[in-house]
Amino acid sequence: MHIPYTLPCQHSYCLEPCLLAQRTGENVQCFNCGKCYPFKEATRNCHLEALITKQLVEERRSLITACDACKTPSLGLRDCQHCRGRVCPSCYQSHYDQVVVAVKASVESISKARKTVRKRQNKLVKKSPQFSQLEEDLKSAIIELKTACDKSLARANVQLDGYFSEYAQSLVKYKSTAKNLKTAIQDASVSSKYVQKMNMCDLLKKRDELKDVPSLARKFLSTVRGLNDEPNPLGIEISKSYSSLIYPIQSLSLIEKEQDTSMSEKDEDDSIGDFNNSTTASTTNQIYVGRLTPKISHLQLKSHFSQYGAIKNVFIPPSRRFGYVTFANKESVLPATAQPFQFIENVKIEVKPFSPKQRFGSTRRRSNRRHSSSKKSVVESASNINPPKLSEAEQKKVFVGGILPFTTKDTVQSTMLKFGPIKRLDFMPQRGFAVVLFEQPATTDLALSTHWYDIDGKRVELLPYVSRKENDQQSPSIDSSSDLRRIFMGGINPKITEDEIKSSLSCFGLIEKVLINSLKGYALVTFTSVDAANEAIAKHWIIINDKKVELMAFQQGIKKGQKSKQRSESIFPISSSSSPSKIL
Numbered sequence: 145m146h147i148p149y150t151l152p153c154q155h156s157y158c159l160e161p162c163l164l165a166q167r168t169g170e171n172v173q174c175f176n177c178g179k180c181y182p183f184k185e186a187t188r189n190c191h192l193e194a195l196i197t198k199q200l201v202e203e204r205r206s207l208i209t210a211c212d213a214c215k216t217p218s219l220g221l222r223d224c225q226h227c228r229g230r231v232c233p234s235c236y237q238s239h240y241d242q243v244v245v246a247v248k249a250s251v252e253s254i255s256k257a258r259k260t261v262r263k264r265q266n267k268l269v270k271k272s273p274q275f276s277q278l279e280e281d282l283k284s285a286i287i288e289l290k291t292a293c294d295k296s297l298a299r300a301n302v303q304l305d306g307y308f309s310e311y312a313q314s315l316v317k318y319k320s321t322a323k324n325l326k327t328a329i330q331d332a333s334v335s336s337k338y339v340q341k342m343n344m345c346d347l348l349k350k351r352d353e354l355k356d357v358p359s360l361a362r363k364f365l366s367t368v369r370g371l372n373d374e375p376n377p378l379g380i381e382i383s384k385s386y387s388s389l390i391y392p393i394q395s396l397s398l399i400e401k402e403q404d405t406s407m408s409e410k411d412e413d414d415s416i417g418d419f420n421n422s423t424t425a426s427t428t429n430q431i432y433v434g435r436l437t438p439k440i441s442h443l444q445l446k447s448h449f450s451q452y453g454a455i456k457n458v459f460i461p462p463s464r465r466f467g468y469v470t471f472a473n474k475e476s477v478l479p480a481t482a483q484p485f486q487f488i489e490n491v492k493i494e495v496k497p498f499s500p501k502q503r504f505g506s507t508r509r510r511s512n513r514r515h516s517s518s519k520k521s522v523v524e525s526a527s528n529i530n531p532p533k534l535s536e537a538e539q540k541k542v543f544v545g546g547i548l549p550f551t552t553k554d555t556v557q558s559t560m561l562k563f564g565p566i567k568r569l570d571f572m573p574q575r576g577f578a579v580v581l582f583e584q585p586a587t588t589d590l591a592l593s594t595h596w597y598d599i600d601g602k603r604v605e606l607l608p609y610v611s612r613k614e615n616d617q618q619s620p621s622i623d624s625s626s627d628l629r630r631i632f633m634g635g636i637n638p639k640i641t642e643d644e645i646k647s648s649l650s651c652f653g654l655i656e657k658v659l660i661n662s663l664k665g666y667a668l669v670t671f672t673s674v675d676a677a678n679e680a681i682a683k684h685w686i687i688i689n690d691k692k693v694e695l696m697a698f699q700q701g702i703k704k705g706q707k708s709k710q711r712s713e714s715i716f717p718i719s720s721s722s723s724p725s726k727i728l
Contacts, residue, residue, distance in 0.1 A: 148193055149186040153177050156189050213239045318367060325360050330586050428474045429456070430498035431481055434466045437491050441598055445469065448488050452480040468498060537581065540567070540588045541609030544578045546651040548602045553578075559599050563591045575650045579609055628674045629656070630698040631681055633667040636660075637691050645669060648688045652680040668698060 149163060150156045155174050157163050163172050163186065171180045210217045212224075213235035221230040226243045433445065446458045449469050453476025460467035471477060481495050547556065553571040560566055560580050564587030570579040582588045591606050598604070633645070642658045649655060649669060653676020659668040671677045680686075680695050687693070 148189045148196065150189045150192075151179075151181050152185050153179055153181070156192055211235055318364070321360075321364055321367075325364055328360075330590055428498075429471045429477060431469050431471075431477055432466065432494075432496050432498050433469060434494035434496075435491075436460065436465045436467055436493060440488055440491060440493075441601075442467070442596065442603065443598060444488055448486070449480055452476045538609055538611060540582045540585055542580045542582065542588055542591050543607040543609045544580060544599075544604055545576065545607065545653075546602065546604040547573070547576045547578060548600050549573060549576065551600045551602070555600060556580075559597065560591070563587050563594075575647060577650065627698060629672065629677045630668055630670045631677050632696040632698050633669060634665070634694045634696065635691070636665055636667055636693055637689055638662045638665060640667075640689060644688060648686060649680060652676045652683070 146158045148156045148158050151172065151174050153174050153176070155176050157175070162175075163183075170183050172183050172186060173180045209221060209230065211221060211232040212227075212229035213231050216232065218232040221232055222236055223230055224239060224243065226247065229239075231239045431449075436445075440460075442458045442460050445460065445467055446455055446469075449455060449458075449471075452471070454472040455469060456472050457470040458467065459470075469480070471480070477497060481497050484495060486493055486495055542560075544556065544560070551573065553569065553573075556571060556578050557566060557569050560569070560582075563582070565583045566580060567583045568581040570581075572578060580591070582591070592608060595606055596603055597606060636645075639662075640660070642660060645658050645660070645667060646655050649671075652671070654672040655669060656672045657668075657670040661667065669680075671680070681697050684695055685692060686695060
């Protein structure tokens with residue numbers, strides 16, 4: 145019925161419902177031009193019919209989609225209200241049944257969850273008063289705990305303040321004792337240079353005043369050791385100022401020295417022969433200490449044995465594992481040797497009375513006896529010469545010899561500050577010495593009375609400063625014999641230089657001349673003083689440029705290979721230095 149027909153006016157319409165609806169009798173009217181034509185004149189338009197049919201088929205094909213249930217393309221798909229899918233009429237009922245089952249299962253699970261939620265809600269409603277009570281209990285417990293902590297902290301602070309005040313009071317007492325002891329020592333050092341001008345009554349009075357100083361020093365040292373041994377719950381440490389006071393105190397000799405029997409550490413090796421010829425009383429005051437280690441210094445040895453009595457001298461030979469301690473009184477020897485084995489720095493040492501046979505061999509005694517006798521003659525001649533007057537600045541200077549090459553100026557300055565304030569420090573690291581200018585003469589006397597001190601683990605010597613001009617004035621009269629000031633160096637490196645020898649031997653004293661024989665491997669060194677030569681001979685062995693060199697006394701007319709002195713000196717091909725070295 146939707147077949148198109150064309151009128152004589154060339155307008156085309158479908159037969160039904162367009163043309164038949166407008167048909168009045170046998171005539172039809174055109175919608176566009178309004179003309180009427182007989183129905184018989186309308187002709188069927190086959191071409192237009194074919195085009196419309198084709199377009200309709202294409203439209204229907206584009207509207208065909210697949211079913212969500214069976215996945216088959218079909219027309220007339222229906223929309224599902226639950227899953228929002230499109231289902232064909234054949235699959236609609238089965239799809240609906242599946243949706244109903246899923247909805248029922250969801251409803252059942254929701255019902256069960258609802259019942260569980262209601263039960264828990266009822267329980268929470270019943271326990272809500274308990275929660276409020278629990279919250280109040282927690283708040284009250286927190287308040288009580290905070291109050292208890294505050295009270296405990298307050299009690300601890302009060303107890304801590306009490307401990308601190310107790311320790312502070314004890315330290316103040318010890319500090320005052322140390323200050324009094326230091327003042328007494330400084331006063332004694334200042335008055336020591338006036339001893340020669342005192343009469344016998346003044347000397348006896350001064351000796352009585354110094355009798356209490358050793359006991360006071362020992363009491364102070366024992367008290368400090370006791371503080372270190374006591375339990376220290378607060379971790380309080382003794383100030384370094386106390387340690388700085390201990391070293392000068394324990395290094396000072398606080399007893400009256402005897403001219404014939406006392407020996408200083410500097411001349412220990414030089415006066416071996418004199419030691420063997422000394423009186424029996426001096427040997428009975430000494431003890432032998434064996435099994436020493438290199439880390440035990442003479443200060444530690446002196447500090448350990450000072451508990452038995454006043455000590456005159458402590459000597460440890462170089463590169464040896466034994467030493468000797470000389471007491472002021474022979475009564476101190478018995479308690480010191482009561483225990484044959486003792487401990488110093490956790491090292492077991494052997495202690496026994498001194499025996500002259502334990503000390504030196506016969507060969508070394510004979511050679512050193514000759515040097516000691518020559519040294520005595522020189523010292524006796526020097527005693528007859530009036531010493532030159534030193535200026536006020538030079539009286540405050542101290543010569544520090546034997547410093548290690550790697551020691552810094554700050555280390556030397558911090559060490560010397562333990563004696564007192566320093567005005568200037570002249571440091572010569574390449575030559576191993578320094579000159580310290582103190583601000584007060586009393587500080588200079590305190591440093592000189594110490595004589596030996598440790599810097600970077602090396603024992604250095606503190607000597608009075610002597611300027612070059614004064615040394616030149618004293619040298620012609622005192623050290624007139626060059627043979628006594630000359631030593632023999634054997635086993636030197638052929639490539640060694642004069643500066644290297646001077647740098648290595650400058651720790652003993654000033655060097656006047658150096659003669660080197662590179663072909664035969666020895667040298668002759670002339671010092672400006674006999675004391676420096678004797679100290680070098682006592683050292684005996686020294687290492688120069690990683691080579692061990694022997695230092696021996698120079699003998700007139702006898703040299704290595706039994707050659708004469710004149711011939712040996714004529715073969716020196718290397719330069720020599722005749723001008724004394726400058727200190728500053």
